[in-house]
Every structure is written in structure tokens, then in C-alpha cells.
Amino acid sequence: MRNIFLFIRRFSNFLLFLVLQIIAITFLVRYNKSHEAAFMGVAGEVTGKINQRYTNVNNYFGLKETNDALVKENIHLRNLLKENYQSPDTTQRFVIDSIRVDSLLRIQKFKYYDAPVAGNFMSAQNNYITIHRGANQGVKKDWGVISAQGIVGRVVNVGPNFSVVMSALHRQFSVNAMLKKGGERGSVYWDGESPLFLYLKDIPKSAQVQKGDTVLTSTVSDIYPPGIMVGTIAEIINEKSSNFYKLKLKTATAFSNIQYVTVIEDLQKEERSQVEKEVKKN
Amino acid sequence: MSPLLKNITRFVLFILVQVFVLHQVRPLHQFVVPYLYFLYILWLPFNMKRGMLMAVSFLFGLTLDYFLKTPGLHAAPCVLIAYIRPFLVNQLISQEGAEQNYASPSVKSMGWAPYTTLVVITTLLHHCYLVFLEWMQFDNFWFFAGKVLGTSAVSLLLIFITELLFFRKEKFRTNTA
Numbered sequence: 001m002r003n004i005f006l007f008i009r010r011f012s013n014f015l016l017f018l019v020l021q022i023i024a025i026t027f028l029v030r031y032n033k034s035h036e037a038a039f040m041g042v043a044g045e046v047t048g049k050i051n052q053r054y055t056n057v058n059n060y061f062g063l064k065e066t067n068d069a070l071v072k073e074n075i076h077l078r079n080l081l082k083e084n085y086q087s088p089d090t091t092q093r094f095v096i097d098s099i100r101v102d103s104l105l106r107i108q109k110f111k112y113y114d115a116p117v118a119g120n121f122m123s124a125q126n127n128y129i130t131i132h133r134g135a136n137q138g139v140k141k142d143w144g145v146i147s148a149q150g151i152v153g154r155v156v157n158v159g160p161n162f163s164v165v166m167s168a169l170h171r172q173f174s175v176n177a178m179l180k181k182g183g184e185r186g187s188v189y190w191d192g193e194s195p196l197f198l199y200l201k202d203i204p205k206s207a208q209v210q211k212g213d214t215v216l217t218s219t220v221s222d223i224y225p226p227g228i229m230v231g232t233i234a235e236i237i238n239e240k241s242s243n244f245y246k247l248k249l250k251t252a253t254a255f256s257n258i259q260y261v262t263v264i265e266d267l268q269k270e271e272r273s274q275v276e277k278e279v280k281k282n
Numbered sequence: 283m284s285p286l287l288k289n290i291t292r293f294v295l296f297i298l299v300q301v302f303v304l305h306q307v308r309p310l311h312q313f314v315v316p317y318l319y320f321l322y323i324l325w326l327p328f329n330m331k332r333g334m335l336m337a338v339s340f341l342f343g344l345t346l347d348y349f350l351k352t353p354g355l356h357a358a359p360c361v362l363i364a365y366i367r368p369f370l371v372n373q374l375i376s377q378e379g380a381e382q383n384y385a386s387p388s389v390k391s392m393g394w395a396p397y398t399t400l401v402v403i404t405t406l407l408h409h410c411y412l413v414f415l416e417w418m419q420f421d422n423f424w425f426f427a428g429k430v431l432g433t434s435a436v437s438l439l440l441i442f443i444t445e446l447l448f449f450r451k452e453k454f455r456t457n458t459a
Contacts, residue, residue, distance in 0.1 A: 012333065013332045013333055013336070013365070014365075016333050016336055016337075017336060017361060017362075017365045020336055020337075020340045020357075020358075020361045021358055021361060021362070023340075023354075023357075024340070024343070024344075024354040024355075024357040024358035024361065025354060025358060025415075026354070027344075027347075027353040027354030027357070028352070028353060028354030028355055028358070028415065029354075031352070031353045031354065037353035037354075038353075039348075040348070040353065043348035044348070046348075047348050047349045050349075051349075054302050058306075119349075121305050121306075121350055121351075122309060123305055123307070123309045123315050124315070124350065124352065125416055126352065128350075128351040130351075157351075164351055192312060192425075193312045194309075194312065195309055256308060
């Protein structure tokens with residue numbers, strides 16, 4: 001017994017070193033798996049508040065870009081209004097082809113919430129964005145996040161007033177996307193190199209692809225509504241050994257100066273995941 | 283300023299500079315991330331107990347981690363260099379009893395060559411371990427090698443500039459006073 005105590009006293013520094021290393025690595029491994037870590041909730045609130053201070057100042061320098069993006073989005077939405085479509089002759093009949101706004105919200109699938117960006121880092125291999133909207137304001141895990149220009153990421157951790165979003169510039173991020181022209185689906189991922197480019201894989205070689213083509217979120221994506229901009233094709237990588245193209249996409253979102261994002265709630269998600277889970281069980 | 287207050291101020295300043303200046307720089311290349319924050323651990327006083335040194339470094343690394351949402355990734359290399367630092371200082375110090383006569387490692391207390399060696403070895407160790415932890419998640423050897431070299435080069439440059447800009451006047455302390 002005495003020897004054990006002597007041993008511990010003698011190697012106390014080394015033991016402390018080992019203990020601290022084990023704690024650190026446990027944190028890291030657990031966070032990579034589940035995006036939860038000890039004190040992350042409290043720490044998230046504190047760092048979020050400090051980040052918010054910095055962003056408040058920093059946002060002034062990006063007001064012009066933000067304004068431009070909002071104007072463009074408004075113009076895009078204005079072009080969709082039914083008042084813009086008018087036929088001069090009577091051979092064509094005008095039919096309103098849209099849902100009635102139902103007061104019971106039984107058929108609404110997506111609901112949008114705004115959120116200011118509180119912190120944004122993009123120099124690592126796994127990048128996260130902090131947004132100033134949390135559980136108290138109704139945000140939940142796994143909601144999609146978009147900006148005025150395109151997709152941004154997915155909510156991974158929710159605190160009372162701040163939430164952490166896994167950016168599309170993250171090695172574990174993946175989303176189902178399609179070509180606007182042909183509708184071929186593939187999955188989008190980031191290779192960790194340049195924050196300006198994403199990759200789209202599994203596009204069959206039968207697809208018509210051209211530089212500059214638009215890529216949108218697909219109809220089977222489980223967090224985004226279909227038709228949200230992902231990016232435009234910058235390079236077509238033709239791998240001779242496979243039947244699929246790998247496409248290099250220029251991101252639609254300028255990740256370095258996002259100031260406001262939109263958080264998307266999928267109101268029918270639970271039903272969908274429940275049905276899918278039941279199939280997997282069998 | 284008392285040493286305790288000075289080190290607390292440095293703690294806050296190093297974190298703020300790392301998070302809000304160096305990490306806000308637009309990524310230059312995937313191999314280059316400007317790291318300067320671990321200089322704080324090199325600047326801690328000689329007379330700190332090793333256990334204390336490691337505990338402070340762990341806390342320091344973890345604080346940075348909570349800002350960058352990577353819990354543990356920076357804390358682990360910080361503890362490593364805190365553990366190694368006393369060994370290196372003992373090996374490298376040239377003047378007899380410099381640890382008693384000066385407060386903390388610096389160009390003045392250790393001399394140019396030993397201090398540079400200390401900085402280079404700690405920087406390389408820190409980045410090797412940090413990138414190794416990242417590498418475990420992605421496995422690509424060239425990424426590992428390139429990133430260690432690129433990041434170390436930028437870190438050394440930053441440390442050199444910092445040492446020149448904030449030259450620490452270490453007072454020579456004698457036992458007689």
C-alpha cells in the first residue's frame with residue numbers, strides 16, 4: 001500500500017499528464033460523434049455573447065454585400081408573384097395553382113425562421129457557425145440552415161439562446177443535391193481544401209453536365225426544401241474507372257460574410273423518420 | 283503588475299487575438315492556419331509547479347476549443363507542451379541558476395539560441411500532435427505532413443514578430459534583495 005502511494009507521489013506529474021490527455025481526447029471523440037461535450041451549453045452561451053459583440057462591429061463592414069444579397073432575393077421572389085403573369089387573349093385561362101393557406105397548418109411542410117450569425121470560423125477542417133437563436137426561440141437539432149444565396153449547414157447543437165450550425169464546410173457534412181437541368185441526384189460533400197468549392201459525387205455519366213450549370217438541393221433531401229441553391233459547376237472531374245462524374249462546385253453562399261441566415265423547420269419530419277425507421281427495423 | 287494579474291491578462295488577450303484576429307483571417311491555403319496562442323504557455327513563469335502548469339494549459343486550450351467548437355483538440359497539445367517544457371528548459375538553459383534569477387523563459391533570460399530552440403521544438407511538437415489528432419479523423423498523409431510544415435512556418439514567423447514587438451524586459455533578481 002505504501003509503495004502505491006509512493007509511486008503515485010513520484011509519478012504524479014506524469015499521471016496528471018495522462019489524465020488530462022485522456023479527458024481531452026474523450027471530449028474530442030465524443031464531440032465528433034454526437035456534437036455534445038461537457039459544459040458545451042454554458043460555454044456556448046458565454047462564447048456566443050462574446051462572438052456577438054465582435055460580429056456587431058464586424059457586420060458594419062459587410063452591410064453592402066448583405067444588402068445586395070437581400071435585394072437579389074427580393075427580386076427573385078417578386079418575379080414569382082402571380083400578378084406578373086397576364087395573358088392578353090382568352091384562349092388561355094388563368095388558374096391559381098397554389099395551396100390554400102390552411103389555418104390548421106396540416107399540409108405546410110417547411111417553416112422558416114430568421115437568425116443573425118453570431119460567430120463564424122472557416123479555417124479548420126470542421127467549421128461551425130454560431131447563430132443567435134436557440135431552444136428558447138424554438139430551434140431544434142437537425143434543422144436546415146440557408147442564407148439568401150444558398151445552403152449554409154445543419155443545426156447540430158442547441159443552447160438556450162444560441163445554436164451551433166455545422167457548416168457545409170465540414171468534413172462530416174453531406175446533403176443530397178440534383179442538377180437543375182436533368183434532375184440527376186448525387187451527394188454533396190467538402191474535401192477540406194478550399195472554402196470556395198464543394199464536391200458533388202455519384203452523378204451518372206449519362207447526365208448532361210456543363211461548366212456553369214446550377215446544382216440545387218434535391219427532393220429527397222431530409223433537411224432542406226427542394227430547389228435551394230447549392231452552387232454552380234466549376235469543374236467536371238471525369239474518373240475513367242467509374243461510371244460517375246465527380247463535380248467541383250463553386251459554392252453559392254459566400255461563407256466568409258454571412259450575416260443573416262434562415263433556419264428551416266420540417267414540420268413533417270417526425271412522420272417521415274418514423275416511417276423510415278420502421279422499414280429499417282425489418 | 284503582479285505576475286498573477288499579468289498572466290491572467292495575457293490569458294484573455296492571447297485567446298482574443300487567436301479567435302478574433304488570427305482565426306478571422308481568410309484561409310490562405312489548406313495547410314496554413316496561423317497559430318500563436320500557445321506562446322502563452324512558453325511565457326508562463328519558471329517557478330510554476332509542473333502540475334499547475336499543465337492544469338493552466340489545459341484550461342487555456344479548452345477555452346480556445348469552446349470558442350472554435352472543437353472541444354479537446356487544442357487542449358491536448360497544450361498539455362503536451364506544458365509537460366515537456368520543464369525538461370527542455372532544464373536541458374537548454376545555459377547560465378547556472380537562470381531559473382532563479384529570471385521570472386520566465388525569454389530571449390534575455392535564456393539567450394537567443396536556447397530560446398529559439400525551445401520555441402522551435404515546442405511549436406513542432408504542438409503542431410504535430412494537433413494535426414495528428416485531426417489526421418486521425420481524415421487519414422491523408424500528405425495533408426498531415428504539409429499542414430505541420432506550413433502551419434509551423436507561419437507560427438514561427440508570428441512568434442518572431444511578437445517577440446520583437448513585445449520585448450519582455452526581464453528583471454535580474456538576486457537573492458540578496
